[in-house]
Amino acid sequence: MGKIGCSVDGNLNESKFSEPLPWIGIYIAVASLACAIVMAADLIHGFRYRKLWFPSKYYSLNATSLTLITVAIKFAVDLNTPMPRRIDQLAKLSSSTLICTLMGNSMPSLGTMENEEIWMNIIALGILVITVIANICIQLGTGVIYLYWKEHALIMFLMLVLLVILSFSALTVPTTKKYLEFKYKKKYEMAVEECSNGCDRAVEKKLREDLMKYWMMAHTCSPQFVIGRSVTCTAAGALCLLSALTLAEAMLRSYLMRGSFKFCNGESDYKWSTILVLILQTIAIGVGTIAPAIRWFTAVNFRCPTIGKKSGRKEFKVEKYWTQFLVEMKEYPFTIRIQNRQCRKLAHGAKDQIVDLCIGMQIGIVLASKVIRFISVYFMSRILLFCRCCKKLMNCNPNRSIDSASDSQPSSKPDLSRFVLHLEGENELVELMMKNNCDATEHWIQHGKKKQPKHLIELLEKSSSALHGVREFDSDLVLSLANEEPPHCWALPVVTLTAIAVAVPNTSSCLRKQLMRSVHEGLMYVKLIEDNLHAESDMANIMKAAYTVWLGVDLYHKWLDVDLNKMSFQAESTKEALEGLADAAKYRYVEFKKTYVNQCLLKESPSKWPIKVLAANSMYRISQTILQNYERSNIQSSERLFEALTIMISDILAACLTNLQRIISLKCFSSSVEVREESVRHAVFLLGKTEKILKLVNQKALPSFDPDGMACINEWRAFQKTKNQLPFSPSSTENETASSDLRDLHLNIE
Structure with missing residues (x-):
């Protein structure tokens, strides 16, 4: 009888059932650590590539991450395991907070998904969030969670609001992609026309200037960057920061005000693993809050100097692209086949009512996000202005006039503002985006120069002038x-x-x-x-x-x-x-x-x-x-x-390698909008690595082929045979002596 869970006297052996729980706690801790690692990887990637809007390169909303979240938050959905100690109750709260942190970090990843993928992931996330909220409410009612009920209530509210923000922000992705893709094609044609007017420049210099334009366009229309700089993402960052502060407040109050809490006696079935879970989840929340908080702070810092210059009506205007997808959905005919005319009429009316409700909710979410941003700016502007005044006082010195004179000199950087792709209401961001990314091309070119193929360059220097x-x-x-x-x-x-x-x-x-x-x-x-x-x-x-x-x-x-x-x-x-x-x-x-x-x-x-x-x-x-x-x-x-x-x-x-120039140019346009920024960055990096190679190959006596002919070795061979050229000889001056000695050895097939 003992083998099937019963003791000798026939009673259930309940202690046997709880034995694996500490190991399950380790499983939860490992999942929490994995969440912390991928969020830290995105954070490092953002700092390394100077993208302070922190794109979701490693952590994104998909089946794998949702499964990982489900494992990491098991404490929050565990309905019947007793959690009597302080650490147990805090671990319940940290599991709930972790969901808010993960949602705040995953928001930019919506831009990289196809439409169907977005809806499937949002629905899966919605089911998970609603399940967690329902389970927490049950635990508050049964007494499994008997402390920090106010914090739990706030976290559940933030969780629900973040889910709504993610869901309705996803509705703008198809519209903004389509609009920015159209603008990119127009700007690309303008850039190509400008590039064709500078044919007298060296190839490598021309490519450098061209890539600055392509990079500005590709970067500013990147779907992740579009979401990362949106007002809803700013609001999500503020809410994510608030959830982390809520957990911090509960932990500090728990340990600094011990007398105000009364904990139950006993021990959790998870035993020592609860401490490990709480530590790792706290680290994950701390690491994961940095990126959303910086997005929020960057938006606040930019808006502080201009908040007084803008009218309230313009500040709280809801741009057309927020509701464009829903408006088009309302205008699209009802496609479900219903035989009865009255039923079709009711279904069509219900569809319009639901879409109108969604449009109203979308407008409300955007307005609420702008209110959050406005309130953040209002309170933070005082602190930031005070910091700026202190900085100005510290920088006051007799040599300041010399510095200001040098600062007033015109910048040698090109004006690329016309190549900044932006949405309605983002006119004020054009100058900021241009300044922050004007040096990106030069940065990646210099980075590429550090990794030049030195051995290949030495080999190419030995090539003959006509490449026989x-x-x-x-x-x-x-x-x-x-x-x-x-x-x-x-x-x-x-x-x-x-x-x-x-x-x-x-x-x-x-x-x-x-x-x-x-x-x-x-x-x-x-x-x-x-x-x-x-x-x-x-x-x-x-x-x-x-x-x-x-x-x-x-x-x-x-x-x-x-x-x-x-x-x-x-x-x-x-x-x-x-x-x-x-x-x-x-x-x-x-x-x-x-x-x-x-x-x-x-x-x-x-x-x-x-x-x-x-x-x-x-x-x-x-x-x-x-x-x-x-x-x-x-x-x-x-x-x-x-x-x-x-x-x-x-x-x-x-x-x-004469085709490298064409490859670099192709990378700027042939890729899809989701990966175009990465493709252009690789093109810039490739130019830095091969700049010296381009100089070497363009010094040769090259045939006047069309691009497809240059790419085909058989075309080269046919051209050289018709020209009846002499055997190849080294092109450099120091190889002329070797050329005369090797004349008989070189392969003359004529």
Whole structure:
């Protein structure tokens, strides 16, 4: 009988049921700690990227966070576990307060969601909040919660108000997204027109100035930033701060005024785990209150100097976009199919009444939020003005006139106010948003410069003036292994040439390591270019072959299963190494062909061949081309061959990287509104990393292609063949001597 929960005499063994509760308390504490960590991550992210409206990058309203909240607030919904001690009662209150904190932090995340996702998450949150409020009311009635009832009542009220604010703020998201997307397209066209008028500037300088405009537009129309600077988000920050202060008041009063409280005797079934939960939830509330409080304080600080200059009517005006979605919903015809005409009429009328009620509630929420902001400004303005007066008195000194004279000088920063995207009623924020973000582009460019690909830049400096290596790595005189050749991509020739360079005997290990590091850095940018410009083409399989082969070359110095280091050490001559690679490639091609021919894979387009077949075909053609020209040259030296291969790799990379300018520009417009700010920031950061590369490649003799032609290596090869150019030679002055010595060695296929 004891095994099924009963004692020997048949009575329930109640003590057995409560044994797991301390471990459940640890489970609650871990969930609370997880909430604290993600909110702290958002806080650090906001400070690091100087976004004091604190976007929700790590913590957002979704199924995972709602599940986490449900676990973390178990104390608040536990109806029958006795909680007699001071710590137990405070843990009940902290669980309720944590919900307010989490709702205040999750508000900006509404901007990143699709419409259906918003409604599903808001409904789920509403069910959770109503359940918590109902359970707390039951516990107040049964006596499980017998202290801090006033604090609980206030927290429940704040919880409900925050839920309403979140719900009705979500109604503005579709409208503001649509409106700001329309404005972004118009401003983008204006920016492109202005950018086209400055063609005489250097490419990197032109991109820098253009990106300042794109960044200002992308940042100010970011859906999270739009919600973060809204009046409802400001009010939510104030309410979140008030909930944290309520918990702090209860804790201080409990420990400083011990005589005014009478606690029950006994111990909670959660035992020692209650203390752990209270500590971690208090930390989570403290950390999570910082971001909403700063949003509130920033809005108050900005409004303090202008509160007296604005009329009351303008201050409490409800802008059109707050109710636009509901108005459109009211005008939209009723779509539910009802046969009876009278029932359709009643349903249509009920719909209009409900929407009118929602419009009234929306107006009321916006007005209440503006009242909260007005009251906050009224009381905080005295303190802030006093602080400013003290600061002015402290700064009064004889040299102040010199400082003021220097401050009065016109700023060299460009006026980007026309590129600030704002909603109705945000005209006063334009100047503030421009000043706070004018330096952001320069900041990220400088940050990018600290992470420049130094090894890649050193390699590109060796490239020839006309980038002949793009043409010369593959000769038309080499007999094909197949009837039809696959097209070239940028990455596969680079990887194949690097593998050949590693296999060349009697070369310095330092030079080989340097080349490998340079190619590793270069392929990251090649992949970025090919993924963006050839994403929908038939080159995907060829690019996959390139990066699969590079993984083996980079990590293990192996091309497929051929050990390149072993070949380099065992080969008696350079010719033997090249012949060995060509034979190995041909052998593997034949073996792979036998394997795949029964699967009819080789009957497909050559670009869809298996990646090992593509890699073998590339190695055979390139190694045969190099072998033919090596035998034809007068100077048969491993060092010179390695140098020629290095220059050829540099040429191909330089030709590919001419597309970086286009990639940077594409990132400013091709992304969706939810991620556009991050995309433009990455474009600015990329410009900082590649500014020197852009200078180097734009000094070359580049063909006059259209953008699609510049992105295709086959177009480059066709153009260079028609021009019948001379073999490539290093472009820099210090390489001219080497050019004359290597003339016979460079790959002349004419």
